Structure formats: structure tokens, C-alpha cells
Amino acid sequence: MIKTKNYDFDAIVVGSGMSGGYAAKEFCEKGYKTLVLDRGKPIEHGNYETEFKPPWEMEFRGKMHSEEIKEKYFIQKKGHGVSDYTKHHFINDLENPYIQGKPYLWTRSSKVGGKSVIWSRQSYRWNKLDFEANQKDGHGIDWPIRYDDLAPWYDYVEPFIGISGSYENLDELPDGQFLPPIPLNVVERQVKASIETNFPGRKMIPARVAHLTEPQPIHLELGRGQCQSRNQCGRGCSWGGYYSSVSGALPAAKRTGNLTLTANAQVQEVLYDSKTGKASGIRYVDTVSGETNIVTARVVFMCASTLGTLQILMNSTSDKYPDGIGNTSGVLGRYIMDHVHGAGANGIMPGHRDSYYKGRNPGGIYIPRFQNIKEQQSDYLRGYGYQGGASRSTRVNAQRANQTGIGKSFKEANREPGSWKFKVTSFGEVLPDFNNRVFLHASNKDQWGMPLLITNVAYGENEAKMKQDMMDSAVAMLKAAGLKNVRGYNKPMAPGRSIHEMGGACMGRDPKTSYLNQWNQSHEVANLFVTDGAAFSSVSCVNPSITFMALTARAVDYADKQLKSGII
Amino acid sequence: MGNLNRREFIAGLAAMLGTAAMTPGLANAVNIGLTFKPSGSNIIFSEQQMMLVARIADIIIPATDTPGAIDAGVHLYIDHIAANWMNKQESNRLLAGIDKIDADAKAKYDSGFLALDNKIQIAIVQALDDNLAQEPAYKMLKTYTVTGYYTSKIGMTVELNYDPIPGPYKEIPLSDVGKAWS
Ligand SMILES: Cc1cc2nc3c(=O)[nH]c(=O)nc-3n(C[C@H](O)[C@H](O)[C@H](O)COP(=O)(O)OP(=O)(O)OC[C@H]3O[C@@H](n4cnc5c(N)ncnc54)[C@H](O)[C@@H]3O)c2cc1C
Ligand code: SF4
Numbered sequence: 018m019i020k021t022k023n024y025d026f027d028a029i030v031v032g033s034g035m036s037g038g039y040a041a042k043e044f045c046e047k048g049y050k051t052l053v054l055d056r057g058k059p060i061e062h063g064n065y066e067t068e069f070k071p072p073w074e075m076e077f078r079g080k081m082h083s084e085e086i087k088e089k090y091f092i093q094k095k096g097h098g099v100s101d102y103t104k105h106h107f108i109n110d111l112e113n114p115y116i117q118g119k120p121y122l123w124t125r126s127s128k129v130g131g132k133s134v135i136w137s138r139q140s141y142r143w144n145k146l147d148f149e150a151n152q153k154d155g156h157g158i159d160w161p162i163r164y165d166d167l168a169p170w171y172d173y174v175e176p177f178i179g180i181s182g183s184y185e186n187l188d189e190l191p192d193g194q195f196l197p198p199i200p201l202n203v204v205e206r207q208v209k210a211s212i213e214t215n216f217p218g219r220k221m222i223p224a225r226v227a228h229l230t231e232p233q234p235i236h237l238e239l240g241r242g243q244c245q246s247r248n249q250c251g252r253g254c255s256w257g258g259y260y261s262s263v264s265g266a267l268p269a270a271k272r273t274g275n276l277t278l279t280a281n282a283q284v285q286e287v288l289y290d291s292k293t294g295k296a297s298g299i300r301y302v303d304t305v306s307g308e309t310n311i312v313t314a315r316v317v318f319m320c321a322s323t324l325g326t327l328q329i330l331m332n333s334t335s336d337k338y339p340d341g342i343g344n345t346s347g348v349l350g351r352y353i354m355d356h357v358h359g360a361g362a363n364g365i366m367p368g369h370r371d372s373y374y375k376g377r378n379p380g381g382i383y384i385p386r387f388q389n390i391k392e393q394q395s396d397y398l399r400g401y402g403y404q405g406g407a408s409r410s411t412r413v414n415a416q417r418a419n420q421t422g423i424g425k426s427f428k429e430a431n432r433e434p435g436s437w438k439f440k441v442t443s444f445g446e447v448l449p450d451f452n453n454r455v456f457l458h459a460s461n462k463d464q465w466g467m468p469l470l471i472t473n474v475a476y477g478e479n480e481a482k483m484k485q486d487m488m489d490s491a492v493a494m495l496k497a498a499g500l501k502n503v504r505g506y507n508k509p510m511a512p513g514r515s516i517h518e519m520g521g522a523c524m525g526r527d528p529k530t531s532y533l534n535q536w537n538q539s540h541e542v543a544n545l546f547v548t549d550g551a552a553f554s555s556v557s558c559v560n561p562s563i564t565f566m567a568l569t570a571r572a573v574d575y576a577d578k579q580l581k582s583g584i585i
Numbered sequence: 586m587g588n589l590n591r592r593e594f595i596a597g598l599a600a601m602l603g604t605a606a607m608t609p610g611l612a613n614a615v616n617i618g619l620t621f622k623p624s625g626s627n628i629i630f631s632e633q634q635m636m637l638v639a640r641i642a643d644i645i646i647p648a649t650d651t652p653g654a655i656d657a658g659v660h661l662y663i664d665h666i667a668a669n670w671m672n673k674q675e676s677n678r679l680l681a682g683i684d685k686i687d688a689d690a691k692a693k694y695d696s697g698f699l700a701l702d703n704k705i706q707i708a709i710v711q712a713l714d715d716n717l718a719q720e721p722a723y724k725m726l727k728t729y730t731v732t733g734y735y736t737s738k739i740g741m742t743v744e745l746n747y748d749p750i751p752g753p754y755k756e757i758p759l760s761d762v763g764k765a766w767s
Contacts, residue, residue, distance in 0.1 A: 071749070072736035077670045078662070079736070084672075199754050230753065246754040373759040376751035377766075411745075411765055419724075423645045423714050424707070428653075431735070432745065434765040 026052040026277070027580075029299050029314040031284045031329065033057070034131020036549040037320030038262025038270070039174065039566045043573035044318075045275040049580075052312060053270075054282040054301055056321075057128040062240075062263045065253025067102040075101055096124040096514050098135050103251040106135050114469060116458060120511035121472035123324060123518075129280050130263035131322060132516070133562070135251045138227040138259050138379065139404060140180045141559035142171050142191045146390065150446070151555050154398050157352060157449025158525040158554045161535035164191070170567040177269075178260045178566065179236050181380065182225035190222075190385040190402075190559075196230045198223035199246075199380045203372045204407035204437045211498035212384070219387045219494075224380035224404060227260035227563075239268050246376030259379065281305045283465050287317055287333040287342050287545060295585070296342065296545045302465045316544045316576050316585060319522075320569070323353075323550035324455055327521040328470045330547070331457050343539040346529050350521050353453045353472075354556045356444040357401065357480045358515035359508040362491035363440030364500030366407065373409065373434060381406025384441065384494075386558050388486070397482040401445030401558045403491065410435035439500055443487040444515060446558040448479050455521060474512045517561050519550035537572040544585040548572045629668035629676060630660075634683050636699055638663055641686070642730040644710045651744050654730055657737035663729045675725075682722020686713070741767035 027049035030040045037053060044051040072078040079101045086094045093099045093107040108125040115123060126132045145164040151157040168191070175194040182195040201209060201223055209221040228244040229236055236242075241257030241264055250259045257264035270276040282301045288311065290297040298313035319326045327350050333342035341349045381404060388400035411434065422430060453475065457468040484507055492505040512518075525531020528540035537552050539545040548569040550561055557564075579585045630638065642654035642663070654660070667676040690698040690709060698706065713723040734740040741747045745767035 069749070071738070071741065071747075073738045073741065077666065078732065080670065082670055200756070202756055243753065245750045245752055247750060371759045372756065373762065374754060374756050375748070375762070376754035378754045409765075411767065419717065419728075421714050421717050423710055424647055425649050428646055428649060428651075428744070432764040434759065 024314050025298070025312045026050050026314040028052070028316045028318065028576075029054065029312060030318045030320055031055075031299065032131060032320035032322060032325065032549065033129045033267060033278065034126065034262055034320065034322060034549075035133040035136070035562045036322075036565045036569045037318070038130065038133060038266035039569045040318045040320055040548060040573055041270040041276060041278075042266040043570055044577075045270040045273040047573070047577050048273075048275065049577075050275050051270065051277065052314065053267075053276065053278045054284050054299065054312075055129045055131070055278070055280055056283040056304065056325075057126060057131065057280060059280040060128040060130050060134070060253075060263055062253075062257070062268070063255045065255065066105065067252045068249070068255060070102065077101065092122055093124060095122050097137070097516055098251050100251075102249070103135060106251065106253075112464070114463060116461070116469050116471040118471045118473035119475050121474055122511050122513035123472070124513065124516050125322070125325070129278065130261055130267070133260070133262040134253060136261075136562060137560075138250065139383075139560040140175075140178070140182075140225050140227050140563040141383070141385075141402075142193055143167070143557045143559060143564055144189050144191055146189070147446075147555065147557040150399060151449065154448075156398070156555075158523050158527075158531050160554050161524055161526045161531075166535075167564070167567055167571065170571040171563070174563065174566045174570050176233070177235060178227050178265065178563070179229045179232070179241070180225055180563070181223075181228050181230040183223050185220065185222050187220060187385060189387070189390055190220075190383075193225070195225070196228075196233075199226070199228070199230060199378055201382065202374055202378075202407055203369050204366045204439055205382050207366070208407070208439055208495075208498040208500075209382070212494050215497045216387075216494060219384065221382050221384050224383045224406070226380040228379055229258055239265065241265070244379065246379060248377035248379040250379060282310075283467060284321065284329050285332055285465075285467050287319070287329065288313075289333065289335040289338060289342050289542065291335065291337055294542070296542050302467075304465055307465070315580060316546070318569075318572070318576075319545070319547040319551070320549045323518045323521060324470060324472075326547055326549055326551045327455055328457065328467065330522065332468055343532065343541040343545060345541060346532065348523065348530060348532055350454045350456050351451050352449045352520040352523050352554070353455055353474045353512075353518065354447045354449055354520045354553070355474070355512040356515040356517045356556060356558065357447055357476065357484050357487070358442070358444050359510035360484045360487035360491070360506060361403065361405070361440065361442035362488060362495050362503055362505040363405075363438060364495045364503035366437040366439055366498075366500050369437055370433075378406060378408070382441075395482075395486060397479045397486065398448060399446040399479075399483070399558070401443045401483060401487055403441040403443045403487075405439065405441035407437055407439040409437055439495065439498075441491050441495070443491070444517065444558055444560065445480070445483045445487060446556055447476065449520060449523075449555055450477065453520075472513070476512060517550070517556065519553035519556050519561060522547045522551040523554040524552050525554060536575040537568060538575070543579075544576075546572050546576060628664055629680070630664045630683075633687075633699075634680065635660055635664060637683050637687060638726065640699060640706065641710055641726060642733075644707055645714075645727060645730045646734050652739050654734050657734050657739040659730050659733040659737070662733040662737070663726070666729060666733075678722060679725050682725065685722060735767065 033055040152159040183198040244258030286300040331341040384403035386400040488505040488507040522532040524533040639660035646654040
């Protein structure tokens with residue numbers, strides 16, 4: 018398609034991460050001249066600075082300096098995945114403030130590709146129940162779509178992303194289009210057998226992860242290759258062994274010749290044209306030069322990660338929309354959700370001393386939700402799943418130094434791999450709550466002039482009860498499986514820390530109570546779409562990113578039809 | 586440790602300990618390139634403290650059929666960590682702990698730790714180690730000796746099995762590789 022007259026681009030996508038990358042790929046492949054704006058610094062696939070660094074080439078052998086944490090990563094370091102090897106992929110907390118009305122740990126990326134570069138690659142479909150839960154128990158807004166609306170779009174995105182997994186035929190965790198699973202090891206098989214015998218209705222399966230166990234032509238032609246099970250993925254992976262926007266969607270978009278990608282571009286506002294009643298484009302600040310730019314397009318896709326998207330939308334004010342573009346209802350910024358996280362258990366499996374493995378498993382195991390599926394069984398609503406796995410501890414860690422022993426015998430004992438440990442942690446579904454919200458500070462701004470976001474989000478009683486059960490059930494299963502020294506944990510944890518934030522621009526049927534319609538399209542501004550986690554009306558208990566991508570692809574397909582028929 | 590280079594340092598250590606304590610690892614170390622290169626920033630140990638740390642690290646992880654802590658430059662690593670990574674409070678605790686080991690030796694044997702007979706040195710470290718939980722300074726030293734050694738090139742590639750690019754994850758019998766992955 019030739020660039021639409023009077024516009025700089027056909028489509029603008031804000032954000033180049035999990036959702037934005039996919040939107041860009043879809044628009045570009047359909048022939049639209051597409052501009053992707055990302056606040057992050059540029060990143061080059063195949064040029065990840067710490068990828069091949071062994072510990073002895075790191076200044077402090079991979080330990081982060083406490084002063085550096087205090088100065089730059091005081092929020093990020095409290096969350097997942099930040100180490101000396103990966104810290105440059107996380108945002109500098111000092112330079113990017115926000116206000117915690119209530120404690121909230123906002124994890125953000127610092128580069129193009131967003132959090133798709135640093136994610137843990139766990140990829141599960143939602144089930145039928147997930148889309149019906151709000152309607153059934155009355156919490157939150159009823160989704161305007163159901164599983165069957167999305168299933169074809171999972172089918173569409175999964176092969177491109179490349180997800181390894183086993184076919185299990187479970188209602189609670191629908192199968193997808195899988196590459197071969199990463200095999201369970203001997204201890205995982207033993208625990209699985211015990212759980213499935215002692216706890217009827219529960220299952221333990223190989224984790225479904227976005228790793229290329231058997232790359233297909235669709236991956237190879239993009240330069241992606243087989244995963245080498247190094248499990249150092251957060252540094253970046255030149256093999257493209259795991260999916261990221263930088264190894265997958267962005268190169269696919271680029272090869273069409275339709276992509277323009279601008280890094281260091283902090284989007285501040287979606288511009289509204291009162292004459293047409295549509296979004297006319299974007300205002301952004303070049304964070305290097307400080308210059309303000311305006312670009313126009315026929316359609317705008319918001320994919321700046323849930324809270325990032327909301328911040329921009331709320332800052333997009335006009336006479337018509339003083340509280341944020343498309344926000345006559347006042348629901349923008351409401352129903353912020355993050356998973357319940359921070360409870361589980363671990364233990365030691367005696368025996369199997371002569372079993373070992375080659376490679377570091379980047380996946381592990383998954384125990385799908387088993388609570389409240391057919392009927393309400395517990396004193397809380399909805400449910401959770403477990404992730405984890407078994408490995409033999411390497412003795413090379415501080416704990417090892419806690420054990421006594423010196424000299425030749427100590428050294429020789431350290432050559433034997435440690436005992437088998439099995440551990441699980443869990444993610445659970447929170448209830449959507451109107452009062453959990455984010456909004457903008459009236460006057461405080463960041464160095465580029467963007468109003469600061471205030472978080473006012475907290476877990477409730479349902480979450481506390483669920484979390485207790487996450488620990489208790491884990492302990493029961495691990496004990497039954499014959500593990501020793503079983504220790505359960507239930508740590509206090511602020512939202513955000515679960516790194517799965519969603520909501521704030523929820524999809525719904527009624528423009529009075531929701532922000533988007535069933536196509537991720539603003540109820541009020543027809544050429545404005547939100548396809549990241551902000552669109553979510555509830556959160557299931559599975560990791561969300563694959564669903565972000567499925568919804569994004571579906572929304573682009575719809576926008577394409579509307580563009581072609583001249584409706585937007 | 587001032588301007589003393591590594592070769593001189595090791596030679597000095599060997600002279601001080603006498604040939605009895607000259608482990609193969611120590612001998613090798615004179616000829617082995619440093620695996621850890623301090624970035625030229627601060628250095629915190631006095632020469633005396635450096636010798637002590639080296640000797641204790643060498644007792645915890647001696648050179649045997651494979652190189653030991655000194656070969657891996659563990660003492661230099663601990664100095665670097667203490668000077669550039671620990672906070673003041675931690676490094677002061679470490680320095681005081683090192684000095685105390687020496688002072689205790691003087692009180693008991695009328696001689697500094699380094700001048701003691703090899704066997705007595707080992708007995709002192711063994712006693713500290715048996716009492717690990719009650720000996721915070723020694724425990725710190727041990728922690729950094731262990732992490733320093735097993736994150737060094739020698740510790741990771743010679744002592745244990747280094748496998749930077751394993752290929753697809755699969756089960757194997759331990760006997761296929763014999764020892765732990767680093
Ligand atoms: C350590 C870790 C592990 C995780 N593990 C998993 C997992 O196993 N499975 C799973 O499903 N999910 C996981 N997640 C979550 C997953 O990373 C996110 O769900 C996903 O990346 C969100 O996609 P997104 O497109 O909304 O945001 P992102 O991928 O974060 O992309 C948003 C992009 O928008 C840009 N942006 C933000 N604000 C602006 C602005 N004002 N102007 C311009 N650009 C802007 C950002 O720079 C960023 O590049 C994990 C996250 C972390 C941090
Ligand atoms: S585990 Fe696989 S995807 Fe992760 S870094 Fe290694 S090769 Fe890449």
C-alpha cells in the first residue's frame with residue numbers, strides 16, 4: 018500500500034515490545050507504512066554486550082554493586098531478572114520516577130524490544146473459564162469476547178513465536194501449536210507421577226516456553242536457530258533461541274521495507290482532531306536531543322506496556338476529552354491488576370545421585386490451575402498455577418561456603434553435583450477492582466515533561482487467602498512426593514512485582530463502563546486501539562504475553578478491514 | 586599491595602612459608618597468568634593481610650591434582666571485592682577478622698600466622714571451620730574464597746565442567762561427565 022496522502026504514515030505503533038513488535042509485523046506485512054516509536058535505547062540483535070561473558074570477565078563476578086543498586090536500580094532490583102549481566106536492559110529508576118501512592122514495583126525495560134528481551138518465556142493459553150469469570154462472579158467488567166473468538170489467533174501467533182510444549186488435552190489449559198516439549202527429568206517425572214496419583218484432577222506437565230526446540234522454516238528464515246539451553250536468555254540470545262520482539266517480530270516487519278523504527282522517542286500524547294473525531298497522530302520527545310516532534314497517521318496502536326500506555330492516554334487531553342482521550346466514561350486507569358505471586362515451596366529429593374543432565378533447562382514444569390474449575394471449592398474465588406522444576410544444585414554458591422570442610426576432601430566433595438532440589442512458585446488470578454487505579458500527578462513531571470504516574474493499587478482479601486493456599490497446597494504435594502526438608506513460603510509482595518500488570522483500559526460491551534470494544538478499539542475514537550495488557554478486563558492465572566500477541570494480531574486484522582473499507 | 590607484582594608476591598610467599606608449604610599449585614602460580622585482572626582501582630589489603638588471605642584460601646582450597654585458590658588469584662579477587670564492592674562496614678569487618686586470626690596466633694604460639702608451621706596453620710583453619718557459624722570473619726573469608734575460586738576461569742573450566750553452549754537439554758548419567766557443571 019502506498020503511504021496515505023496527507024499523513025506521515027499509515028500506522029503508528031507506540032512501543033516495540035511484546036505487543037508493539039507484533040502489531041508492527043502485522044501492519045508491515047499487510048503493506049502499511051508503519052512507524053514504531055519506542056522510548057527505549059536502540060538494541061541490535063546479535064550484539065548483546067554481556068551474552069558471552071563468563072563470570073571471571075565480569076568486574077564483580079556477576080554480583081551487582083550495592084551502590085549501583087541504590088542509585089539506579091532501587092525498584093528494578095526488587096523484582097525479577099535483574100543482575101549484573103542484564104541490568105542494562107532495565108530502566109534507570111533514578112531517571113524515570115513515578116509515585117507509589119501505595120507500594121507498587123513497576124518493572125520496565127530500557128531498550129527497544131521492551132520486556133520481550135528479558136521475559137521468562139512461559140507461554141500458556143487462557144481457557145474458556147477465564148473469559149467468563151467476571152460475568153460469573155460479578156467482579157470486573159464482562160469480557161466482550163470469549164475463548165473461541167481468540168483461539169484462531171493463538172493458532173496464528175504460536176507458530177511464528179515458536180512454543181515448545183506437550184499436548185495434554187486439558188480443558189483448564191488448552192493445547193496450542195507446539196514444537197516438541199523440553200523433556201522432564203527423572204525427579205520431575207517422579208513428582209509428576211506422585212501428584213497425578215495422590216491428587217486426582219491435578220496435572221504436572223513440561224512448561225510451555227517460547228524456545229525453539231525444533232526450529233521451523235518460519236524461524237530459520239529470520240535467522241533464528243535452535244535453543245542451546247544455556248538459560249542466560251535475559252542477556253539477549255544471538256541464536257534467537259527464545260522469542261523476543263528483537264529476534265522475531267521486528268526483523269519480520271523490517272524485511273517488508275515498510276517499517277520505520279525510532280528509538281529514544283518518548284511518546285507523550287495521542288493527538289485528537291475535533292473536526293474528524295479521530296486521533297490525528299502522536300506527539301513525542303526525542304530523549305537525546307530534547308526536541309518535540311509530531312507525526313500523523315491513519316491509525317494509532319498503543320502498546321507501551323500497560324501502565325506506559327495509560328500514562329500516555331491520560332496525558333492526551335483536549336476540550337472534548339479533559340480526562341484523557343476517549344475517556345468520557347472515566348474508567349481509564351481503573352481496574353489495574355497484577356497476579357498474586359510470592360508463594361510456593363521447595364524441597365530436596367533423596368537419591369538419583371547418578372542421574373544428571375546436560376544443559377540448563379530454560380523451562381521446567383507447569384501445574385495448571387486445579388481450584389474452583391467445575392465448582393467453587395475454596396474460600397477464595399478463581400485460582401492459580403505453579404511453575405518450577407528440579408535440578409541439582411551446583412555447589413558453587415554462598416550456601417556451599419556455609420558448609421564446613423577444608424582442603425582436598427572439601428574440594429573433591431565439591432566436584433559432585435549437589436542433591437536434587439525441586440521447587441515451585443505460583444501465579445494466581447486477582448479480582449478486578451474499580452478502586453485499584455493509576456492516575457497522573459497534577460504538576461510533577463519527568464525531565465522530558467511527562468506527568469508522573471501515581472499508582473494506587475493493592476491486593477485484597479481474596480488474594481491473601483489464595484496466597485496462603487498456594488503455599489499450603491505446594492507443601493502438601495511436595496511432601497506427598499517424598500521430598501525432604503520441604504519448606505513453604507508466603508512472602509509479602511507489592512503488586513507490580515509479579516511483572517504481569519494488566520487493566521486500566523478494559524475491553525467491554527458498554528461504553529459507559531469500559532474503554533475498548535471487542536476489537537481493542539476505543540469506543541469513542543475509532544482509529545485508536547490499545548492492544549497491550551491495558552486492554553484486559555481480567556487476568557487469568559497464566560502468564561499473559563502470548564495472549565497480548567494474539568489479541569494484537571486480531572486487532573490489526575480488524576483495523577485493516579476498517580481501513581480498507583474507509584471506515585477509519 | 587603496593588607495587589609488588591604477582592610473581593614477586595608469590596615468590597615472597599614461597600620464601601616465607603618455606604619449601605614444605607610450596608604446593609604444586611603455588612609453584613604453578615608463578616608461571617600462570619592471572620585469571621582475574623583487577624581493574625586498577627582501589628586495593629585495600631596490606632602486604633601482610635594479602636599473604637594471610639592467600640595462605641588461608643590455599644588451605645581451604647589447595648592445589649591438588651588441579652590448581653587451587655592461589656592459582657586462581659582468589660586473594661586478589663577478595664582484595665578487589667573488599668576494596669571496590671563491599672561497603673565500608675563489611676570491609677572493616679573482614680580486615681579486622683584477618684588481623685584477629687594473626688593476633689590470635691601470636692597470642693597462642695608467640696608467632697604470627699604466616700610464620701607458623703604448615704600443620705599448625707591447617708589446624709587453626711580447621712578449628713575456625715569446625716566452628717563456622719560462630720566465626721563471622723572467617724565465614725566471610727570462606728564465602729569469598731569459595732565464590733572467588735568457583736567463579737574463576739580455573740575453578741569453572743579446570744576444576745569443574747564448563748559448558749557454555751550445551752545444546753538441547755537432555756538427561757545423562759553422571760558418569761558421562763563425572764563431575765558437576767560449573
Ligand atoms: C523478568 C520478567 C520475566 C517475565 N516472564 C514472563 C513470562 O514468563 N511469560 C509471560 O507471558 N510474560 C512474562 N513477563 C512479562 C512480559 O515481559 C510482559 O507481559 C510483556 O513484555 C508486555 O508486553 P508489552 O508490549 O505490553 O510491553 P513491553 O514488552 O514492556 O514493551 C513496551 C515498550 O513500550 C515502550 N514505552 C513505554 N512507554 C513509552 C512511551 N511513553 N513512549 C514510547 N515508548 C514507550 C517501552 O520502552 C517498551 O519497549 C516477564 C517480565 C519480566 C520483567
Ligand atoms: S537458553 Fe536458549 S534461548 Fe536462552 S540464551 Fe540459551 S540458547 Fe538462547
